[in-house]
Amino acid sequence: MIRLEQYRDLWIREKMDEIIGFYPREFYPLDNFSSFKVYYNGYLYSCVEEAYQAAKFIGVAPDIEEKIKQSYSAHEAQRIAYENRDKQRRDWEDIKVSLMEELLRLKLEQNPYVKKKLLETKDYVIVEDSPKDSFWGWGADRKGENHLGKLWMKLRAEILKQSK
Numbered sequence: 001m002i003r004l005e006q007y008r009d010l011w012i013r014e015k016m017d018e019i020i021g022f023y024p025r026e027f028y029p030l031d032n033f034s035s036f037k038v039y040y041n042g043y044l045y046s047c048v049e050e051a052y053q054a055a056k057f058i059g060v061a062p063d064i065e066e067k068i069k070q071s072y073s074a075h076e077a078q079r080i081a082y083e084n085r086d087k088q089r090r091d092w093e094d095i096k097v098s099l100m101e102e103l104l105r106l107k108l109e110q111n112p113y114v115k116k117k118l119l120e121t122k123d124y125v126i127v128e129d130s131p132k133d134s135f136w137g138w139g140a141d142r143k144g145e146n147h148l149g150k151l152w153m154k155l156r157a158e159i160l161k162q163s164k
Helices: 010-014 048-055 062-069 074-083 092-110 112-119 147-162
Strands: 019-021 038-040 043-045 125-127
Touching: 038 048, 038 092, 043 048, 048 062, 048 074, 048 092, 062 074, 092 112, 092 147, 112 147, 125 147
Parallel strands: 019 125
Antiparallel strands: 038 043
16 A cells, blocks of 8 residues: 655655644645635635635726636636736735735635634644745745735634634
8 A cells, every 4th residue: 555645845744743734635725725615795706716816806807807707716717817917906915915814714704614624723833835935825945924824823813712
């Protein structure tokens, strides 16, 4: 029998008692591409990533917003948004973190399993361990800003505080 390793990254496997990664594995429900529907701004998206990409165009480019709504996957939604980034709302860089927080809150409220998985992370550091993204994750050099992980930890702390 072949034994599959959970982590592609040997470093993270050695740090298991310090880090919870969710770039597809046990905590994949925390990933924006995971298939947990989110009702946002009057539309039911198949995942947070699609809602996030569509939000870039709400009120400024409804045709692009609609293309994203009709996309077949989060990856396609991301591609459409990237190809049309010159048409996205001008304040996007200023609001993207707060918008992501709003979407993650909706994901938690609308998907009890995601909340369950978030609480299973206990008090561990949560890292979006994508090697591709150093803003939302930690990037290839593990020195990224990890905004997505920080938002999840903030929401986890709020849930735990409310339950006391």
